[in-house]
Amino acid sequence: MCGIIGYAGERAPGDLLLDGLKKLEYRGYDSAGVAVFNRDKIKVCRCEGKIACLEKILDNETFDGEAGIGHTRWATHGRPSEANAHPHLFQSIAVVHNGIIENYIELRDMLKDEHNTFSSETDSEVLSHLFVRFIKKGLSFEEAVCRGLEMVRGSYAIAVLYEKEPAKIIAARKESPLIIGLGEGENFVASDVPAILGYTRNMIFLNDGEIAVLDKNRVEIKTLAGSPVQRPPIHITWDPIMAEKSGYKHFMLKEIFEQPRAIIDTLRGRISEETGSVFLDGIDLSTEYMKKIERIYFIACGTSYYAGLVGKFMLEHLGRIPVEVDLASEFRYRDPLVNEKTLLVLISQSGETADTLAAMREGRDKGARTVCICNVVESTLARDCDHVLYTHAGPEIGVASTKAFTSQLASIFLIALSVGRKRGVIQDDRAKYLIQKLVELPRLMEQALQLEPAIREIAEQYADARDFLFLGRGINYPIALEGALKLKEISYIHAEGYPAGEMKHGPIALIDEEMPVLTLVPNDSVYEKILSNIEEVKARKGKVIAIATKGDIGIEKRADHTIFIPEVDSILSPFVMVIPLQLFAYHVAVFKGTDVDQPRNLAKSVTVE
Numbered sequence: 001m002c003g004i005i006g007y008a009g010e011r012a013p014g015d016l017l018l019d020g021l022k023k024l025e026y027r028g029y030d031s032a033g034v035a036v037f038n039r040d041k042i043k044v045c046r047c048e049g050k051i052a053c054l055e056k057i058l059d060n061e062t063f064d065g066e067a068g069i070g071h072t073r074w075a076t077h078g079r080p081s082e083a084n085a086h087p088h089l090f091q092s093i094a095v096v097h098n099g100i101i102e103n104y105i106e107l108r109d110m111l112k113d114e115h116n117t118f119s120s121e122t123d124s125e126v127l128s129h130l131f132v133r134f135i136k137k138g139l140s141f142e143e144a145v146c147r148g149l150e151m152v153r154g155s156y157a158i159a160v161l162y163e164k165e166p167a168k169i170i171a172a173r174k175e176s177p178l179i180i181g182l183g184e185g186e187n188f189v190a191s192d193v194p195a196i197l198g199y200t201r202n203m204i205f206l207n208d209g210e211i212a213v214l215d216k217n218r219v220e221i222k223t224l225a226g227s228p229v230q231r232p233p234i235h236i237t238w239d240p241i242m243a244e245k246s247g248y249k250h251f252m253l254k255e256i257f258e259q260p261r262a263i264i265d266t267l268r269g270r271i272s273e274e275t276g277s278v279f280l281d282g283i284d285l286s287t288e289y290m291k292k293i294e295r296i297y298f299i300a301c302g303t304s305y306y307a308g309l310v311g312k313f314m315l316e317h318l319g320r321i322p323v324e325v326d327l328a329s330e331f332r333y334r335d336p337l338v339n340e341k342t343l344l345v346l347i348s349q350s351g352e353t354a355d356t357l358a359a360m361r362e363g364r365d366k367g368a369r370t371v372c373i374c375n376v377v378e379s380t381l382a383r384d385c386d387h388v389l390y391t392h393a394g395p396e397i398g399v400a401s402t403k404a405f406t407s408q409l410a411s412i413f414l415i416a417l418s419v420g421r422k423r424g425v426i427q428d429d430r431a432k433y434l435i436q437k438l439v440e441l442p443r444l445m446e447q448a449l450q451l452e453p454a455i456r457e458i459a460e461q462y463a464d465a466r467d468f469l470f471l472g473r474g475i476n477y478p479i480a481l482e483g484a485l486k487l488k489e490i491s492y493i494h495a496e497g498y499p500a501g502e503m504k505h506g507p508i509a510l511i512d513e514e515m516p517v518l519t520l521v522p523n524d525s526v527y528e529k530i531l532s533n534i535e536e537v538k539a540r541k542g543k544v545i546a547i548a549t550k551g552d553i554g555i556e557k558r559a560d561h562t563i564f565i566p567e568v569d570s571i572l573s574p575f576v577m578v579i580p581l582q583l584f585a586y587h588v589a590v591f592k593g594t595d596v597d598q599p600r601n602l603a604k605s606v607t608v609e
C-alpha cells in the first residue's frame, strides 16, 4: 500500500526522502515521487516503477530547501503511471496522500466548474486543488488545509508543502496511519515506523481528525477545528538493524529464520513454568467475565485468518468454549450474531488492515469486547481495541507473512491457556506441562530450519509446476491453507489448500502425474486417515511430498519425497509444520526468479477495502 515520508531539517532532503522511501518499499508500490524545494520553488520528481528509477532522476537534481515530502503509490484510482504518481503539485501546493477520497468525483466536478484542470486520474489530486482554492480565498496555509479536509469524505494520511512557507510541512490523518518523528533540529512525518526509525525513536502517533504543523524546530498538533493537542511521544524500542536484511538474500528468508527468536520474545514474561500461570499484559479480562462469555470470534484476513483457524482448535480444546473464525471482509457485512457475551479477537500483523478495523467497529457497536493480537505498536487496531496483546515479532518487511504468523499462533496459545485456566478447564499440572512444551518450541523450530537444504532440493524439482495441492487435517488443515497461500503469493503458482478428507469430494478430479500434492502427515490422531489420502493420490499417479514426523519409517515408501520434522506435541505442531512450507515457497520463488519480498500486485498492509 502507499507510503508517506516527510522531512524538515538540514540534511540533504532528496537523499533522506529516498532513504525513507526505500524503507517503505516493502509495503508494495508501483510508482514513487518526491517534492522538495529548490530556490524557493517546489520541484516534483516522480516515476512509474521502482525507486531505483526515481534515484536516477534525483541524481541529476539539486535541492536547497529544508523541507520535502515523498510517496510510494499502490494504484487504486488510476493506473500506475508518472502522472498518477504522488506528490501532486497544483500551483503553490504539493500533496502526498494515502487512503481514498470517496467524494472525489463530486469535488472534482465542483473544482472543474471553478476552472481547475486536472493532470491525473487519481482521487488524491483534488486535495492540492482544494487547498489552493482556500489559499486564494485568503486563508493561511494551515486554515486552507483544515477547511479543505472538512470537505473530504473518506480516509487520508497526507503531507503537504506550500511554496510560500518553504520550511513547513502540514500533515493530517483520518483512518490511515501517520506518525510524527521527533529529532534534534529536525522532524519527520511517515506512514509507518521503519521509514524513520534510523533517525529517531521518539514518535507521536496522530489520531483521526488531527493535523501536525512542523518545521525543523517545532511540532504542533491540533484538531481540525484548531484546538491544541498535547500528547507525549512514544519511545519505539525496535532496533533499526532488525529491519535490515542482516546478510540474508531476502527479508522473507531472514524473517523465516527469526521465528525461534520471535517466539521467545512473544512468550517472554508471560508464562511461568513453575506455577503454570499465564500473564497477559494488555489484556485485563476477569475470571468472572471469562466464565460469562458464550462465544469467541477470531476475525482477520489472509495469513492472520489462518492463524485464527488454528486458534479455533487451540481455544476449543484448551478453553472448552465455542469459537467462530471469520474473514473480516465477510464479518462486517453479514450482520453477525454478536452481543455483550461475545469476545472478538482481531488478529492483524499490521493493525491497519481496513477490513479488520471495520469488523472490529461492527462488533464493538453490537456490544462485544475487543481484543487484538497485533505486531505493530500503536497501530490503529491496537489503539482502538479494548485490549491488545502485542506479538513482539519485530518489524516484518517481506510482504509474505512468516514470523508474524507463528508469533500470532504463540499469542493465541497464551490466550487459550489463560481462558482454559480462568474457566477452570485446565488444572495446574496440565498448564505446567503445556508451558514446558511451549518453552521447548523455539529449539524444535530451529531444528526444522536446519531442513532448508533438503527443502531447497525438492523446490528445485517442482519450480516449473503449474498447480499445487496442499493437504492437511485437523489443526494442520489451516497450515495447508497457509502453505498454499505462501506459494501462490510469491511464486505465482496456482496452489490450493484442502482438508485432506474433503479431497475425494471434488479436487481428486485434478490429480494426475502433473499434480504435486504436498501433504502434512504429523504423528497425531488423524495419522492413519492421512495415509489413506496419500494412497488416493498415489493411485492416480499424483506426486506426493510428505512433511512427516522424525521416526515415521512407513511414510517414505508411500511418498515421493519426505521431509522429517522433529517430534512435537500435536497441539503445537503447526508451529513446526509451517516452517518447511515457508521455506518451500521461498525456494520455489527464488528458482523462478520472482520478486520474493515484494510480489506483484500485493501490499504489506491492505489499508483500503
Ligand code: AGP
Residues within 6 Å of the ligand: 301, 302, 303, 304, 305, 347, 348, 349, 350, 351, 352, 353, 356, 399, 400, 401, 402, 489, 602, 603, 604, 605, 606
Ligand atoms: C500474508 O502473507 C499476506 N500478505 C496477507 O494475507 C496478510 O496476512 C493479510 O493482508 C492480513 O494482514 P494483517 O495481518 O496485517 O492484517
